[in-house]
Amino acid sequence: MRVDELDAKIVRLFTEEQRMSVLEASRILKVARATVQARLDRMSASGVIGRWVPQPEPRAFGFPVVAFCFLTISQDLGHDAVSKALADIPEVIEVHTVSGDSDLMARIAARTNSDLQRVLDVMMATKAIVRSSSVIVLNTHFEGRTLPLLEAAARG
Amino acid sequence: MRVDELDAKIVRLFTEEQRMSVLEASRILKVARATVQARLDRMSASGVIGRWVPQPEPRAFGFPVVAFCFLTISQDLGHDAVSKALADIPEVIEVHTVSGDSDLMARIAARTNSDLQRVLDVMMATKAIVRSSSVIVLNTHFEGRTLPLLEAAARG
DNA sequence: TGTGACGCTGAGCAGAATGCGCAGTCTGTT
């Protein structure tokens, strides 16, 4: 979908002030309320705005450790079957099929470094994974920063 | 913060039905409206609920390509300085300092594979990065799936 | 056993926002 600057301004408003109402946004942007509604509906329908939900932050409820694991899977199982098996493990936050030496990449949350070891063992116990190698996150500078990209897309 | 099952149910409700109102949630869960309000306030204040905002999805507005880049930085610059430089590039969605062979890991969005090359060139042009190696995402099975972990934490 | 802190409840009320519909206007395209 093509987005314009008004779309980006609307998203920015609702991002910076989560208590924002549609009416208030229309006053700030000096457009009709129906316009803001229509833009939001359009962006939701087209998927430009995906999740607008309370995002639980693992680090805030006891899971401060994050790691990315590169997984090599059993050749007799497909990627989808493996990702379904991984989906049963709550500590697995994110799974991609990737290019390169590994087959899958998973983002893992854990309580401690040794708890991370336990989660890795649980993954290996599914018999779906042949080999894994992990990269531990030492510091997160930023994440989920998609608004600047939306604004860039709106400008050009 | 310690979360209980009611907290998890509240988050699940608002996740599954984004039009959910606090009043409606209190009716479904058969608790007082003030209780739902208090739980939401408590989870927001403690950071368990971080972002509750419209999350732009790059793939929906022209950036379907995702890659993870492992970066080696110039020794004379700190990680923070480099991440600040990267923050000026809208295609950079996420930056972590990581363990292992590389210094930083960045998540990049791009319009096409060759556009990804352009973004990598922009990153190299900052002179902050000595070397980069990329992993391209071929398929995303799921991401941002933190609710199961919250529910696991609520159970015990 | 007494006391207080804490959380949940049910209720009420004024103000605000929402969902919905409608007619008019503007703009770019065919």
Place this chain on the structure above:
DNA sequence: AACAGACTGCGCATTCTGCTCAGCGTCACA
């Protein structure tokens, strides 16, 4: 010139929110 699409400004009934209050059960601690 006609048309579709988007924006506007308006109104209305309904719903939700923010705020307050007193009452009640539970738990920890003195």
